[in-house]
Amino acid sequence: DIQMTQSPSSLSASVGDRVTITCRASQNISNYLNWYHQKPGEAPKLLIYAASSLQSGVPSRFSGSGSGTDFTLTISSLQPEDFATYYCQQSYSTPIAFGQGTRLEIK
Amino acid sequence: EVQLVESGGGLVQPGGSLRLSCAVSGFTFSSYEMNWVRQAPGKGLEWVSYISIIGSTVYYADSVKGRFTISRDNAKNSLYLQMNSLRAEDTAVYYCARDKIEVAGPKATDYYYMDVWGKGTTVTVSS
Numbered sequence: 001d002i003q004m005t006q007s008p009s010s011l012s013a014s015v016g017d018r019v020t021i022t023c024r025a026s027q028n029i030s031n032y033l034n035w036y037h038q039k040p041g042e043a044p045k046l047l048i049y050a051a052s053s054l055q056s057g058v059p060s061r062f063s064g065s066g067s068g069t070d071f072t073l074t075i076s077s078l079q080p081e082d083f084a085t086y087y088c089q090q091s092y093s094t095p096i097a098f099g100q101g102t103r104l105e106i107k
Numbered sequence: 108e109v110q111l112v113e114s115g116g117g118l119v120q121p122g123g124s125l126r127l128s129c130a131v132s133g134f135t136f137s138s139y140e141m142n143w144v145r146q147a148p149g150k151g152l153e154w155v156s157y158i159s160i161i162g163s164t165v166y167y168a169d170s171v172k173g174r175f176t177i178s179r180d181n182a183k184n185s186l187y188l189q190m191n192s193l194r195a196e197d198t199a200v201y202y203c204a205r206d207k208i209e210v211a212g213p214k215a216t217d218y219y220y221m222d223v224w225g226k227g228t229t230v231t232v233s234s
Contacts, residue, residue, distance in 0.1 A: 034220040036152075043202055043227060044144075044152060049220035050211060087152055091219040094166045096142070096154040 002026050002090050006099035012107040017078045021102045023071045023088035032092035035064055035073045037084040044087065048073065080106075109133035109223050111203050116228030123193050123232070129186040129203030129225055137161075137181035140206035142221060143188050145199035145230075153199075156188065157206070171197075193232045200227040 003026040013019050023033065031051035036044040046055045048064035051071055061076040075082055083106050088099040115127040129141070143155040156177040157166040165177050176189040186203050204221035211218055 032218065036221075038152075043224040044204075044221075045224070046220055046222050049207075049209065049222075050218040053209075053211070053218075055220075055222065085151075089152075089154075089221075094157065095168050096157070098152040098154065101151040 001095055002029060002093060002097050004088055004090055004097045004099040006086075006088055006102050008102060009100065010103040010105065012105045013078055014107045015078050015080060019075045019078055019104065021073045021086050021088075021104075023066075023073070023099050025069045025071075025090055025092075028068050029090045029092035031067045032090055033064070033066065033071045034089045034091060035062075036087045036089065037082075038087065039084045047086075078104075109205075111205065111223060111225035113201060113203055113225045113228035116201065116230045118231045118233065119193055120234050121194060121232055124189070124191045125193065125230060127188040127190065127201055127203075127228055127230070129188075131184045131186065131205075134205075134223075136179075136184040140208070140219075141179065141186045142204045142206055143177060143186075144202045144204055144221070144224075145197075146202070146227075147196070147199045150199075155201070158186070190230070193230075195232050198230060198232045200229050202227045 005024045007022045033051045035048040038044040047058050052064045063074050086102045110132045112130045142157050145155050158177045162179050174192045178187045203225045205223040207222040209218045
């Protein structure tokens with residue numbers, strides 16, 4: 001089974017900061033990598049699919065990159081509504097696996 | 108409006124059973140594969156199960172294999188999760204999520220992602 005590991009597990013940042021979250025797969029998953037974020041009490045929301053494709057309606061300050069085993073999610077200028085928990089997810093093979101999450105908090 | 112609404116959660120004793128439902132509206136249910144994903148209190152997301160469009164192919168996480176059964180009724184626009192032999196570690200919010208397939212790239216590769224999620228239903232397994 002493929003394991004997904006995110007870093008850091010938590011992160012404090014300020015509005016306007018540039019933030020990067022990393023996700024590593026335990027084996028090559030090409031670009032079968034999706035990113036979601038989740039606010040407390042809400043369902044997850046898709047941000048990025050296929051490692052770098054922005055989901056419709058998602059602000060352009062979100063971007064994704066990477067291929068193989070190493071991936072990044074970047075938020076170019078943090079906005080108040082971006083403080084949430086972020087998850088990567090591999091869709092290369094079953095069982096589908098999520099990373100453990102990165103909690104993004106206000107500094 | 109595209110909507111997924113889960114129901115059927117509740118409090119159940121260890122060893123008991125529950126059947127979750129996910130009612131779908133706003134899109135052609137019979138054209139989409141579907142998933143169940145759960146989240147234990149204070150924990151991350153855990154994929155539980157997948158079902159193909161006509162239900163001929165299903166997959167399960169090892170943690171629920173042999174105890175949970177995913178099914179769908181395309182005529183009723185509904186997805187189900189039958190949960191038997193429930194354990195305390197099954198306590199979680201259960202989400203249904205639509206699987207979107209995007210064909211992209213020079214090799215016309217299929218990319219899968221969960222693009223629409225319900226708000227979830229809470230299952231608590233406790234004596």
